[in-house]
Amino acid sequence: MIRFCLGVFLLLGVLLQNGCAMERTTAESSVVDSYATPDDELDFLDALERRRVVTNHDAIHALLMAAEPEAHEDLPTDYESRVNRARQRGWVKEDAELPPNESATVGMIAVAVCDMLEIKGGLTMRVFGPSPRYATRELIFRQILPRRTDNQSMTGLEFIDLLSRVQERMEVIRAQRAREAREVEEENRAATEVAPADEAT
Amino acid sequence: MSEMETMNWRTGGTWIACLLAGAVMFGAGVVPMDDNDDEAEAAPPAPVTVRDAGEVRDEVLRAAEALSAEARALAEPLEEGEQRRLQAVVMSVTGRAQWRPDAEAAWRNAEVDDVLDSGAMIRTGGRAGLILRVGKNATIQVDRNTRLTLPEIVQDGATLRTRAGIERGRADFKVDEIGLTNDFTVTTPSTTLAVRGTGFGMRYGGLDGTQVVAARTNEMASIELTYFLSRVTVLLSGAAISSDRQQNPVLAALFQTVGPPRAFTAALEDTDMVEDLAEAFERNPIADQRQVDVALASVQDTFDLPIFTQPPVDDGDDFLDSFDPSDPFAPDGGEELFTLLVGFICQQLTPIFESFETGLLNAELVSAVPEQFGQTFSNIMAICDASETYTESDWIGIFDQVINFCQSITKSPEQASLCVNIFGEALIEQFESGAFEQFIIDNLNFQ
Structure with a gap:
């Protein structure tokens, strides 16, 4: 029994020591290093498709381009400012360290997607905010993402697939907004047209 | 008219x-x-x-x-054997869309009325789209973040042959019937889809592989989709999806709601079941001999069934519907027998086809070896090369190839059925030569 306990303690010790040293995959470079401007979008996508992992830099650049399609000219042009913009949008925690060429987590991407699609989530997400874990679970629930955990990484092809789904849903949201605005406008117009007649009667 | x-x-x-x-x-x-x-x-x-x-x-x-x-x-057919190259025309462009004539050329921005030849590649960005009129009979709507190729757009005699490849993203297709035979094929890195004439969408991505979806213009009409190898036919409408991972859209929707059934591997966690399985798979010489007997008897039974001698049914395509190939083999390790049968056909493909060719000429179904003959041979070889362990779907896939070939070279269901019978006779000829018995003995330890 004593030997068993000692074994368990030793194992825990080894796990603690080595577990803390576990690192994420780091690429030599990011695609955005070569194709940084919005005009390079198509070359960026082609090169990203061939990557086995999507880096933080590539993910944030692509997500910002998708999130702010009307403001491509105002998009940040270097990694620091891109991360700052991501922090402003709540995609990345203030104290989080994100090496540019390290593989992006599904959780970080999921938080950004929830922001872009205005997904409020369930009770936990509403109370504690869009954490990577619950944002990931929310996207799985909505069938935007297949079963993944928030610490996994994505391949380039998977990321582009996800991006396409998000952009498609964003278009639906935009169309709904436009329809609602049109309906409000028509109601207002109808109200103003009816008003003089009412006064006359 | x-x-x-x-x-x-x-x-x-x-x-x-x-x-x-x-x-x-x-x-x-x-x-x-x-x-x-x-x-x-x-x-x-x-x-x-x-x-x-x-x-x-x-x-x-x-x-x-x-x-x-x-x-x-x-819409007039060309002379047999005559080919004419057709082109695609850009009808509409939205956002960033580019094309190039071939893989080596530089990308250029797509504009309305651009004319694309065979081999052209097209790509679109995040808020982009492009509509193409392809050849005489098809329209393609290229969706966002998509890369699409058009390796072949030709009229070959009375056939309009178009090949489209989705390397990434989604495209919607509308293939019209204009009086010529449609040979329209869409490929993705994991699937090939043959289209006879319909509207549908197809997408390929990293998350779910290939998916066939209802075309955006098709909100209520249904799509009939037959999977080539498994012969599974599914109907799609509205937002239903059929993918190579889950072909049946109803099951796909069910799995999305309640999750898939317990996997077989999960069942293996049950220790008792593992022992049962181990016992079931245990081999001995007597079992081997029984297996040979069962295999030979099954094959004999199969070909005694009116498979190859049956009078033609409604059309050649329904040929295989008239019997259940799994039935003669069940329940004694049917899949293993399919492995044997398909393995044998693959090994003896050349002599089978030689005999098939002779049979076709003798029956005067053809006056010379048709050009599709070699293609059919290659297609079956591709099925043979696709995996090491064959299943029922490979068996059916091979016969699908033969049926398609027979339909393409004959003019009536009767002739098509006769053509398939000739293939069957060529196969039986090889069985009767004793080659199959030897093949089974040589492959007793297959897995």
Whole structure:
């Protein structure tokens, strides 16, 4: 029994020591290093498709381009400012360290997607905010993402697939907004047209 | 009157109506309104020549006839063996979309009326789209973040052959029937889809692989989709999806709701079951001998069934529907027998095809070896090379190839059925030569 306990303690010790040293995959470079401007979008996508992992830099650049399609000219042009913009949008925690060429987590991407699609989530997400874990679970629930955990990484092809789904849903949201605005406008117009007649009667 | 001719006459009729209306207005002296009334008063209008109504009518009819003839000529088949290259035209562009003539050329921005030859590649960005008219019979709508290739757009005799490849993203297709045979194939990195004439969407991505979806223009009509290897036919409508991972859209929806059934591997966690399985798979010489007997008997039973001697059913395509190939083999390790059967066919493919060729010529179904013969051989070889362990779907896939070949070279269901029978006889010939028995003995330890 004593030997068993000692074994368990030793194992825990080894796990603690080595577990803390576990690192994420780091690429030599990011695609955005070569194709940084919005005009390079198509070359960026082609090169990203061939990557086995999507880096933080590539993910944030692509997500910002998708999130702010009307403001491509105002998009940040270097990694620091891109991360700052991501922090402003709540995609990345203030104290989080994100090496540019390290593989992006599904959780970080999921938080950004929830922001872009205005997904409020369930009770936990509403109370504690869009954490990577619950944002990931929310996207799985909505069938935007297949079963993944928030610490996994994505391949380039998977990321582009996800991006396409998000952009498609964003278009639906935009169309709904436009329809609602049109309906409000028509109601207002109808109200103003009816008003003089009412006064006359 | 064919559908195409009907369409032409409808189109011609509309054209005649428009021209006649124009002629009536012209003949009645209707002139365009002039904003400047003073000038109109100052300069009297030029005298209008009123043409004879009969003359106008003849002219209109001649023009309509010419238009109709032109449309009909487009749907005329070429001489057998004659090929004509067709092109694709960009009809509409939204956002960032580019194309290039081949893989080596530089990308150029797509513009309306750009003409693309075979081998062209197209790519689109995040908020982009592009619509192409391809050849004589197809329209392709390229979605966002998509890369698409058009390796082949040709008219080959009476066949319009188009190959489209989705390397990434989504494209919606509309393939029309214009009186010629449609050979329209869409490939993704994991799937090949043959289209006879319908509207549908297909997408390929990293998350779910290939998915066949209802075309965006198709909100209520259904799509009938037959998977080539498994012969599974599914119907899609609205937002239903059929993918190579989950072909049945109803099951796909069910799995999305309640999750898939317990996996077989999960069942293996049960220790008792593992022991049962181990016992079931345990081999001994007696079992091996029994296996040979069962295999031979099953094959004999199978071919004693009216598979190859059955009179033709409605059409050649229903040939395999008339029997259940799994039935003679169940329940004694049916899949293993399919492994044997397909393995044998793959090993003996050359002599089987030689015998098949002789049979076709003797039956005077063909006067010379058709060009599809080699392609069918290659397609079956591809099935053989696709995996090391064969299943029922490979067996069916091989016969699908033969049926397709037979349908393409014959003119009636009876002839198609006779053609398939000849293939069956060629196969039996190899069985009877003793090659199959030897093959089973040589492959007893297959897994």
